[in-house]
Amino acid sequence: MRINNNMSAVITNKQLLRTENNLTKSMERLSSGLKINHAKDNPAGMAISNKMQAQIDALDRASSNASDGTSVLQIADGALNETSAILQRMRELSVQAANGTNSLEDKQAIQDEIEALKDEVNRISKDTEYNSKSLLDGSLDTRVYTDNANVSRVNVSDYVNPGKYEINIKTAATKATDTATDVGINSTGTGAIGASGTISINGSSVDIDANDTMAEVYEKIRAAAEVGEAEMKTDDGTFTGLQASRYGSSAALVITFSGKEGVSTTKDFATALGYTTDLTTDAKTGTMTYDAAKAGNSGTDAEVELSVGKVIAGTTDTSIFSNTATVATDGNRVTITDRDGFSMSFLAKEGKTGKTVFDVTDIGNMTLHIGANEHQNMDVRIQEISCETLYIDDLDVTTVTGADRAISALDDAIAMVSDARSKIGAYENRLEYATSSLDTFEENMTDAMSRLTDVDMAEEMTNYTQYNVLQQAGVSVLSQANDLPQNVLSLLQ
Template sequence: MQINHNMSAVTANNHLKRTEDAVTASIERLSSGLRINHASDDAAGIAISNKMHAQIKALDQASRNASDGTSVIETADGALNEVTSMIQRMRELAVQAANDTNTTTDLEAIQVEITALKAEIDRVSTDTEFNTMTLLDGTLERRTYSSDSSVVSNITVADDVQVGTYQIVVNDVTTDGTTDASITLGAGFSDTAEWTASGNYITITDENGFEMSMTVKKAGSTATLEVTDLGQMTLQIGANEGQDVDVSIPRIDTQSLHIDEIDVTIEEGAGEAIALLDEALAKVSATRSKLGAYENRLDYSVSSLDAFEENMESAVSRIEDVDMAEEMSEYTKQNVLSQAATSVLSQANEIPQQVLQLLQ
């Protein structure tokens, strides 16, 4: 019988400490609702969950980014709706002016309204903004540069035109609007590319949605066009680098629509105006269709991102969250063991007292 080393008490105390640690950990899990409260709880699990939390936050922001992009497109489309109405009114006026029952004074009065509508279209182009960014002045359009703006200007390209260098040879231009300009297609264009002309306005089309349009000015000259990927609005609609979509909104004003010089007071002016306004209306409608496609894509992106985020949340929950029923059972077990160990330790501490009986 020993009194310096009460091994029974030491053993009971060690078990009590371990049980109390288990009870403390169980209480922490029950109170926090988390299975992993410290890295030591699950080293691999906490590493995985931290990465997933970063993804979840990024997905949530990407969804908001896509919604902001939708707002930009809706703003631009709303402005283009008014442009459409103004073009339709101008066309109505041009049809009215084409009737020979009008006097010179009547035509001048009609032209006054047409001029005012042209000015308003240009104002809409420069004043339509979202978060101080102008939307319809070409700021958000793919940039194409001409080596000589005196030869070729007012260039627009479709989204499907590849970045690169294209060469145009201007053979002839028109000065009175009665003939069409002509070009030779040089380097950069494929053998299947074709061009059409309406006055000095040239449109080049090819397979796979290739379309490029411009105004040619000087005959017997060559211009090199550099198509870049600059200017488009890039929307980050994913949680990782490179998960984005480019939105291109072309310049919409009287010059880009080729209606800036409409004049119904001159001979054949009304008839020419009708044709030009039809083309302008078609271009605005095509632009609105493209914006509609962007908007639909972004709507689907938001739905996809939200579903992705929901699934990620569910996955993190399976890694981090505690099973309350199972943990409550564990807590009850450890609590009972703690009480039992406390009782046994009390009895073990009484064993050395028996030595006193030998000393009496």
């Protein structure tokens, strides 16, 4: 029997300490609910769980990003819904103005409402915002840059790839014109015109009396020309003729003269207004007509050539128009189309010719980050929706063909807005699926991390019970082991 080293107590104490450590760990797992509380618990598991936690947090944020993007699109769609309703009303007014029962005053009243509605379209375009970010003014549209002032109002579809596109405006659009000569009709003339009759400019008629002063005749012709979609050509306030107000071959200029019977012959009346050449006479009515198309003075459409696969002068860039691209012109409006939805349109500026390069970029689109990692983005493009980009800023139903042209222009505008809304709807649907996918991904990722880091409470309770019993037993055994040296005293008695 030995008393200096109580090996039974040492061994029991060692086991008791081990049991206490295990019991402490078990209690920590039960109180925290985690299987990994320290790096030493599972170094590899801790590293994996940290990366998984980063993914889970990012997925939650990405889901919120997608929801925010949906809110932006819903605001834009709501605004465009109102724009569409306004365009429908404008079209209804245009149909009303096209009816022949309306007087010029009636048409002007209709035009006043159309002007107010155009202002509202522009206001919606300018003021629609989300978190101070404008949505419909072109801020979220693809940026297109040009190298000179040959064009304006450039619109490109979503299917135009970034790159440089070169066009050559070979011939500028022109307006139909007449061959009138200066006969002294000016805005300040006091002498009488000396001939009576009716002049009709593209169907807009006005009566002129022989006693009318030159200034009065000037004013009457100007008013009739405005309604007849024509413009006065002037030189220091002196009338030198007429021209169509629009560019292109579709803009007519037909001027008809009818002298007042018993006062002026038709020829005298036309001569008094400066028209002596290129006139045709109707044998039945005696009226004389100047038709710009028949006289060889009709307007022309712009002539545009595409650079296909050619190196752009002064650069190393190549114009990337496809050889299947086609060009259509209407006056100074040019539309370029190609396969797969490619569309590019612009207005050529008055009288400008030469080469122009369109630098189409991917700048401007709103980028939504809808993933847990870098570059997991979705680009949203919302084109500018204003009267200018819809090509309805010059609608005027008071002119002779203005109502019919307004109906056609508004049909195109309604189609453009519908196209923009359909794209926004497609974006919204994608974001809804993205949100659902992200939420499911986050759920599954959380479940995977839970299996790695969360403690199995039932299993841990079993371990806790085992260690607790062992600790109690160890304390009891240690107490008995400490009593063993007391037996030595019996040998000393």
